[in-house]
Amino acid sequence: MFAGSAALVALAALMAIVTALLIRAAVEARSRARSWIALFLLAMMGEMWIAAVVYLLHPSTAGLIAGVAASGGLMVVSLVPLVAALERSRRAGRGATAIGPAPVSLGPAVGIGLASLVLANELLMSWGLLLATGGLATGGTSLAAFSNVVNSPWFLFTMSGEMLLSALLLRGRLSRAVLVLLLVQSAIMLFSPTALGGTSWPSLAIYVSSALMIGLFVYLFEYLYRQRQFAPAFGAYLVELVAVYGLMMAGLFVWQYFGDGLVFALSVVLEMIVVYAALARPDGFRAAPGTPWQLRPHWTFALLTGVFVAEVCMGAVLSVQLDPADYVGGFPFLPLAGAPGTVLLNALSNGFWFFATAAGSSWFLIMMGLEMGALVVFKFRETKSLENRIRLLLLMGCYAAFAVFYPSIYFALLFPHAPNPSTVAVLGWPMGIGSYPLAIGVFGTVLLTYVILGALTALFGRRVVCSVFCTAPLMYQGTTIDAMKSFNRSSPVARKYLSSRLSGAYSVTMGLVMVALVGTSLLSYLDSIGKLAVYVQGNDPSVFFFVASFSIAWYVLFVAIPYAGNYNCVTMGWCYTGVISAAFQKIGAFKLKVRDKQVCRDCKTLDCAKGCPVGLVDMPGHFRQTGEFRSTKCCGVGDCVEDCPYDNLYISDIRHTVRRLLGRPETRPRRVPTPAAGWGHGPRPVPSLARLGPSKEAVLLPMFRDGTTGA
Ligand code: SF4
Ligand code: SF4
Structure with missing residues (x-):
């Protein structure tokens, strides 16, 4: 039994090595004919696995004959493009084996062919090995079988090794950044939580892959800060990569919460396609730089969105992993059944609360703190002014205290049954005086908060709130996000809010927000003394407004920086905390x-x-x-x-x-x-x-x- 398993592991390892070598042979071929020969050999590997799968599905003489026949037939078919390529090469006046001075550039067809063959081989191999070990559940749908195959250790571990080997073998053709990204990607794939059952591996894999992904995003952001221009192919690869990671983390949440691994499997397959399509044409990454990303709002928006979706889903995954009871209670999931209108409304409500719960969770805030905090540390290193350096240190300390320690640890101990939003950093300030029942109980604290922060703002400016106490500046002021302030001057929308003038758009936004704040605070107060019973989806109106403002709108506008400009909570006047703070600044020094x-x-x-x-x-x-x-x-x-x-x-x-x-x-x-x-x-x-x-x-x-x- 052990010897059999060891043999299969050795077979999978051999497959990874041979595939990586063939990928290198195809990519580094110095004649088109040679690259086609490498593709043909890859195709042959897949065809051998077809014979094995057919036999394992029908283990009989007839099955064996059918498998060999299918495999042989396909081998003959796959000879056709090879012969055609050799013939084209001969007609071009060069022998089939003639080699040029440098690797030929693979066309898109060869690149796609390479990625497809590697993917097909991996799927067939994993399918075959799962059948051989009895690890494939019978009787399910083909989608369930696909999910089983991709989420198996045969597929995920082999893929990880194959990606690692391919990157190392091609390292001479890759820039340092691409190599680093590929190595981290390979490690993330290795730590796929779905690969092994039990409880230890999924937990370990969730923590390690989350840490790796955070590291990858930090590296990526800092790279963007230092390199404002790069080859268009590399830019496309980055956006595809973060989009795949967004899907992957969403898939992980679905797998963890609902037990369905299909979305995760799909994301793994897409990642493979992205990676191998890129590896097939490494020279594309070294092409002349395109337009700087600071002049490409759509590209930047796509990148931020992909990273942010991955982070929100990672926050949800970590919350479920670390505190399942709390998370399940905090996410009011409505059934997606009934009339189409009901389904749509319930889906919107589920999306809203999923997003709000994840974005307001301790683990999301810790993760964002680590990631964006790293960028602030980079900014600190290049900051010369002592005052600015001190402010950056205070900012990081305040984030740790008010976004993590007080809400997640201190208030959680003090008010163990209070809902999450009531444990916000500056108790009372964000929700209006007396707006939440808890705030009435600590009215003195609320009042003191206003007095202290108001006085500090009057003395030292709104930077006390907007550049130190609030969690937002940690997100805005790291190197890369800070560099996005160029969009404040280039985006048509952001330009409307340029200068110190309080434009009509600013006044309208600010007025609406303040009316909403006063209105929801009043409703909340009347609810709390029993005069009214107005709730929004079962929530206190002011809590709902707070969540909509800071767990939804803030993040949506954060990823919209390429259109709305950096620090848009300040420039557009939609943050009521900032508006209150601005009023104190007006009368201050x-x-x-x-x-x-x-x-x-x-x-x-x-x-x-x-x-x-x-x-x-x-x-x-x-x-x-x-x-x-x-x-x-x-x-x-x-x-x-x-x-x-x-x-x-x-x-x-x-x-x-x-x-x-x-x-x-x-x-x-x-x-x-x-x-x-x-x-x-x-x-x-x-x-x-x-x-x-x-x-x-x-x-x-x-x-x-x-x-x-x-x-
Ligand atoms: S305006 Fe509001 S969200 Fe923006 S930095 Fe100031 S307090 Fe924070
Ligand atoms: S205009 Fe601005 S950058 Fe130029 S000297 Fe004055 S403060 Fe410095």
């Missing part, structure tokens, strides 16, 4: 000031405006006229201070007011020469976009309506 107005008048870069993540492009004009700038939209990120090439800008708050009142200088003098001498004179510090290399000019997007950058 916070403003931006320059050390020397003349420097701004001479400045040709306008880097402060280009660096602003909330699109306050009118700030240089104010600096030139008055030497200072106030805007309720400014959330004190300080990128403008960081990016000013003349060290001319600083954030002024209560500390500077006190110094001024005491007759002391508000700030230190400038440390770099003035720009008055013009470009090329003096030690000009590196401007913010210099790291973009060849794509720099392309991302210097027009800042003003006349199409100029101001430079």
Whole structure:
């Protein structure tokens, strides 16, 4: 028994090795004829497995004859394209075995043929080995059989090894980034939770594959930050890859929650196609760079959406894995049965609550914290200003405290039966005073929250909330997402919200949100004292509004950054917490000031405006006229201070007011020469976009309506 199993494992391993070698032979062939020969050999392997499968399905002499006949027939058929390719080669005046100086580029047909053959071989081999070991359930549908085959260790482990070997064998033709991605992909496939039964393997595999996927996304984002341009084929591969991972995590959730592995199996097959179609044409990845991604909103949106879907589903998977009882209770699943209208409404409701529950779960927030926090750490490493460095540290600490520790640990211990949204970070503030029954019980805390945060905002600006306390800045301010602020100036929608002006669109959005906040808070209060009984799908109205705002709308608008711009909660005024905070800022001491107005008048870069993540492009004009700038939209990120090439800008708050009142200088003098001498004179510090290399000019997007950058 053991010897038989060991032999089958050895057979699968051999299959992986031979397949990888044939893939390399096809990809590195220096004549078309040779690549067709490699494909023919791959086809022959599959045809041998067909004979085995037919026999194992009908283990008899007749079955054996039928299997051999089918296999032989197909071998003859597969000779046709090979002979045709050899003939074409001969007619072209070159012998069938003549070789060129370098590998020939495989056409799309050969690339697709290669991916299809590898996939077919793997499916046939796994099917055969499952039949041989009695691991295939009988009597199910063909889709169930397909799911069984793909989710088997024969398929998943062999695929993982094959992917690893192929990547290593072709490493000389692949860039470092592609190689890293392929190696991580292979490891993720190895840790497929569906591969083995029991409880230990699925748990281990869920944790390890989730960690690997988080690492892969961090690597991918940082790569995008450093490389703004790459070959179009690589861009397409990245989007396909994250789309497949989105489907894979969704499939994992379906498998874990409903016990159906079909979606997961489908995602594995799609991943294989994506990988092998890419490996078949590695030169495509080395082609000339295309348009920078900062000028490709659709591509960026597709990438963010794929990553985000994968993350939400991963959050759900981890929640079910780690706390199944809590998760099941937190997800009101409505039956998809009845009239079409009912089915549609129930499906929408299920989608809403699935999304909200996953996005509000501790595990999702921890995972996002790790991923986006890593990008903030990268940003920290290149931040020069001490004040900005301190703020980034506070931001990360606040995320850990208010998105993870308090809601998931502290409040959960204090109020074990309170529903999730009531354990939000800043208790009371997001929901309005007295809006939730729990808040009434801790009215003093709610009031204190307003007083403390209001006072801090008045003294130090809304950065206390919007750049430190809130969970949003951790998501916005990591390297890559921060670089997406270029969309604030290029997207037609985001441009409507540029500058410190409170446009009509801003006022309408903000007004509607504030009316909704007051309305739902009032309803909630009247509910809680028994005067009314208004609930939304069984939820307190203010809790529902909170969930819709921060567990749904916030994330939808996050992935929509390429259209709505970065920090759109601030620029569009749809976050009521930010709007309340802005009101305190209006009466406070916070403003931006320059050390020397003349420097701004001479400045040709306008880097402060280009660096602003909330699109306050009118700030240089104010600096030139008055030497200072106030805007309720400014959330004190300080990128403008960081990016000013003349060290001319600083954030002024209560500390500077006190110094001024005491007759002391508000700030230190400038440390770099003035720009008055013009470009090329003096030690000009590196401007913010210099790291973009060849794509720099392309991302210097027009800042003003006349199409100029101001430079
Ligand atoms: S506007 Fe709202 S969501 Fe955006 S950073 Fe400020 S508090 Fe957070
Ligand atoms: S980049 Fe610096 S010098 Fe130029 S306008 Fe902005 S604050 Fe003034």
